[in-house]
Amino acid sequence: MSSNGMDRSKLSKSMLRKAPEMQALAxxxxxxxxxxxxxxxxEWNELRALVAMQMVSIAHSGVVKKLSSMDDQAGYFNAHRYSLWAVQQAPIYCxxxxxxxxxxxxxxxxxxxxxxxISLPTMMLLFPDNSLRSSEAAVDHLVIHTxxxxxxxxxxxxxxGHEVKYLSQEKKTIIHCTTVDQNSITWLAGIGIEDGKVNYDKSNRLGVFTVDKDDDEFLDIIRQIALMTYIILxxxxxxxxxxxxxxxxxxVGKGFTPQQKGKYIKPRIIRVPNNKKAKVESPTTREGSHSSKRTHWRKAHYRNIQSKDGxxxxxxxxxAIINPQ
Known part of the structure; x- marks a missing residue:
């Protein structure tokens, strides 16, 4: 976790105005x-500016040295993973x-x-507006790299014009989930996979700030989202x-003219198939042979199963409403 404590949209606009190199890259x-x-x-306009900022920062050895001297793993890995997404032109899923x-x-x-x-090493996820918050601010996207x-x-x-180099690692497979929230705070969560076993990086010192309980709960959420996205894919x-x-x-925002159909590209979207849409079931509905001791809402969720081939x-x-009275 690392921060510069400034509204992300204002920061990106300010940086683009002050840094012609960054504007050209965006x-x-x-x-x-x-x-x-x-x-x-x-908006894509803000995301591409954020990506350009990360790419320019990691391209300068002075910034890398500064991050290293601060022991800011979150800041360094964050810039590296955003840069990987860009140079690989990896996909985006809503x-x-x-x-x-x-x-x-x-x-x-x-x-x-x-x-x-893991068939897709690098990708970006977009979250619906105002659906997820860190302990500090709203979070609207996530970069995932395995x-x-x-x-x-x-x-x-x-x-x-940028090269992103390989970073050494200890675990056989590591999934990094990273994002920059709307307060310009960087978040990084790691998932190590070795011999089919999952090991979550629970370090409370991934960046220049100490991760507390609320922060850790948020990091668990983005780890879970990453794993479930890979299962879906x-x-x-x-x-x-x-x-x-x-x-x-x-x-799309100021500075853009209306785009003709086919002149832009769209992200893919992960949805519940139409025949499995979530519906609020009537109070007379009972599911299965098991009854609950009290009436309660069962929230929509996913059940984990394994097919015959594992x-x-x-x-x-x-x-649904379970055990209505």
Whole structure:
């Protein structure tokens, strides 16, 4: 965890005005990846500026030395992972509100991790507006990168005149989840996987600030979201869909002109399939043969199961009233 304590949107705009190199890089990123995001998510204009800031910072040896001297692992890994996402031109996925909230209500069965296959080393997730907060501010996106000792080439890249080098690691497989919240505070969570077993990095000193209980709970949430996203990509392809043209605003912030259809690219979206949409069930509905001792809401969530070949799978369980009186 590290911070400069300034509104992220104001900071990015200020940095772009003061640093022509950063502005030029943001423009090159936009030309290569002319994204437009659906309503209800952060704007691409702000995200590309944030990415450019991270790339420029890690490109300067003086900044890297400063981060190292501060023992700011969060700041250093954050800049590295954002840069990897950019130079690899890795994909972006939006999480729908239903999927996002169901993820928060799900308990991961670590047994299914044994057969988890990481087919996409680097990606970005976008969260619905005002759906997730750190202990400090709103969080609207997450960069995920999985580094594997067997495939170091997946953790390097060159693009936009920048080279991102491989960082050494101790665990066989490490999933890094990192983000910058709207208060410009950097968050980093690690998941180590060795011989099918998960080991969470619970260090309380990942950056220049000490991680307290509330911070740790937030980091657990983003770890869980990362793991569940990988399970969905592996075994629930029916949940991956296209963003409709009607969901894309005609204009996106100041400085942009209306975009013609096909002149931009859209992120993919992870949704509950139409035939499994969450519905509030009637008070007369009872599910299964087990009854609860009291009436209560069962929140929408995912149930972890394994198929006969041991592959992980998520089953969406709808919201319902259990044991109505």
């Amino acid at each position: 423009n090159r990123i936009d030309k290569a990846m002319p994204y437009r995001f659906p309503r209800g998510y952060m 999480l729908s509100k239903e999927v996002f909230h169901a993820m928060l209500n799900t308990t991961i069965n670590e047994e299914i991790i044994k057969n988890l296959k 580094s594997d000792l067997r495939y170091p080439e997946n953790s390097t890249g060159k693009n936009f 592996q075994s629930n392809p029916e949940m991956i869909g296209e963003v409709a043209e009607s969901e894309i605003p005609k204009t 592959q992980p799978k998520l089953v969406y369980v709808r919201v």
